[in-house]
Amino acid sequence: MSTAVTAPSRRRRAFPDTPDAAETNAVFARMAELPEGLEKRRLRDELTRSWLPMAVRLALRFRDRGESMDDLKQVAALGLVKAISGYRPERGSAFESYAIPTIVGEVKRHFRDCTWGVHVPRRVQELRNTVRLAVRELAAASDSRFPTVPEIAERTRLSTEDVILGLEAIESYKTLSLDAERPGADDDFALRDSIGFTEPQYELVLARETVRDGLRGLPERERRILYMRFFCDMTQSRIGEELGLSQMHVCRLIKRTCARIREQADGAGPEAPASSVAA
Numbered sequence: 001m002s003t004a005v006t007a008p009s010r011r012r013r014a015f016p017d018t019p020d021a022a023e024t025n026a027v028f029a030r031m032a033e034l035p036e037g038l039e040k041r042r043l044r045d046e047l048t049r050s051w052l053p054m055a056v057r058l059a060l061r062f063r064d065r066g067e068s069m070d071d072l073k074q075v076a077a078l079g080l081v082k083a084i085s086g087y088r089p090e091r092g093s094a095f096e097s098y099a100i101p102t103i104v105g106e107v108k109r110h111f112r113d114c115t116w117g118v119h120v121p122r123r124v125q126e127l128r129n130t131v132r133l134a135v136r137e138l139a140a141a142s143d144s145r146f147p148t149v150p151e152i153a154e155r156t157r158l159s160t161e162d163v164i165l166g167l168e169a170i171e172s173y174k175t176l177s178l179d180a181e182r183p184g185a186d187d188d189f190a191l192r193d194s195i196g197f198t199e200p201q202y203e204l205v206l207a208r209e210t211v212r213d214g215l216r217g218l219p220e221r222e223r224r225i226l227y228m229r230f231f232c233d234m235t236q237s238r239i240g241e242e243l244g245l246s247q248m249h250v251c252r253l254i255k256r257t258c259a260r261i262r263e264q265a266d267g268a269g270p271e272a273p274a275s276s277v278a279a
Helices: 007-014 021-033 038-060 069-086 095-114 122-141 149-156 160-171 201-216 220-230 236-243 247-266
Strands: none
Touching (some): 021 095, 038 069, 038 095, 069 095, 122 149, 122 160, 149 160, 201 247, 236 247
16 A cells, blocks of 8 residues: 655655654643643753754755854754744644744844844845845856846846845955955055044144134234243243233133134134233
């Protein structure tokens, strides 16, 4: 008598080291009768160990995609745990029918959410995958020549804009470390050495040019006071001793002179006569 080959049987040949459906259903039935506790956790761990080889083999399908195999196996194992928690035997489907898409979906979600150097919308990720596959097929059919954008658009039935977006996403999957050596460089020149930086003295030069005209318009005494205070770092008392003025008088002159220069620099009003600063 011939026996029809069921879908789970076909999958069993792909994963021969997994338990059969009867054993698995018996464990799930036993778990359904138990409250949360030590025995139920033991049975759940038993299921995880039994089906872990299948999860590992599913993870191997995604090797050579730039992600560590240890990380992929761990993600697949987490997908298996999720499948065990979400499986409902009373719905009639075999456990592997539920577990396989759950584990594969978890691995794909890991690639989508965790392996990109920057956050990329899901639509752009899908465009990248479509364009990358088309580039590989067209290059294989044309002696490794990189296909043009119109050729890719015709192959994928995407717009030119979407093809360009997908090509840009291919280059944006992984980011380079700034400490990495520059491609083609013979010395130790790193990528960070090619990045420009803001010269810290630019702001100082700009500030000096802004107040230059105001300083030139000051009387000799006020220019000398500012020079001794801000360039020679002299105290107001010392400046007063040098010029025969009181410390309070020096303080008032500095405040009024700085206010005048600030007004001229900000364009607050017309230039005041030099005599108005002196006291």
